[in-house]
Amino acid sequence: MSTRPTDIRIRKQSRLLQLVYADGQVWELPFELLRVWSPSAEVRGHGAGPGTLQTGKKEVLVTGAEMIGNYALKLTFSDGHDSGLYSWEYLWDLGEHQDDYWQRYLHRLEQEGGRREAGPQEHS
Numbered sequence: 001m002s003t004r005p006t007d008i009r010i011r012k013q014s015r016l017l018q019l020v021y022a023d024g025q026v027w028e029l030p031f032e033l034l035r036v037w038s039p040s041a042e043v044r045g046h047g048a049g050p051g052t053l054q055t056g057k058k059e060v061l062v063t064g065a066e067m068i069g070n071y072a073l074k075l076t077f078s079d080g081h082d083s084g085l086y087s088w089e090y091l092w093d094l095g096e097h098q099d100d101y102w103q104r105y106l107h108r109l110e111q112e113g114g115r116r117e118a119g120p121q122e123h124s
Contacts, residue, residue, distance in 0.1 A: 002021070002022060002088075003021075003088040003089050003091070003092040004021075004070070004088045005019040005020055005021055005088070005091070006020055006021060006022050007019075007020035008020075008065065008073070010062050010065060011028075012061060012062075014028075015030055015031045015032070015061065016028045016029065016030055016031070017029045017031065017034060017062060017065075017075075019091060019095060025095075027091070027092070027094070027095025027096075027098070029091070029094055029095060029098065031060050031061055031062050031077070032057050032058055032060055032116070033094065033098065033101060033102060033105070034062065034075060034086070034094070035054060035057045035060045035077050035079070035081060036054040036057055036105050037094060037101055037105070038054075038075075038081060038083075038084035038086075039084045039085060039086060039087070039090055040081070040083040040084035040085075041083070042081070042083055043084065050108070053108055053109070053112050053114050055109065055114040055115055055116070055119075056115060056116070056117060056118035056119060057079070057116065057118075058116040058117050058118070059117075059118065060077050060078055060079055061077065061078040062075050062076070062077060062078075063076050063077060063078050064076035064082075068085055071087055071088060072085040072086055072087045072088065073085075073086045073088075073091065074086070
């Protein structure tokens, strides 16, 4: 089975990246989830550890998507973030384990006092 989608749609109104696969599987990944779990060094950090907690991303939009070779998708977000390369395998993993990723993010926000909504210092 290939983890490369056969169709990719950016659904701005519902804030979802829709990925359709040859076997009929469809993942709908919220823009916020994609942004806070970006595979970039800015988010993940440069070594071991949890990386940088992303806050204020509830209203973030995907403003662009570019295919990178045959292996990844580069997403551009309305907050200017554009350095994450989302491999097909990573996007599949996000889709398959979306609930787990979401719960881990919400737990970390709670533990560290973060918020999904943008505050006065955060602009999405």
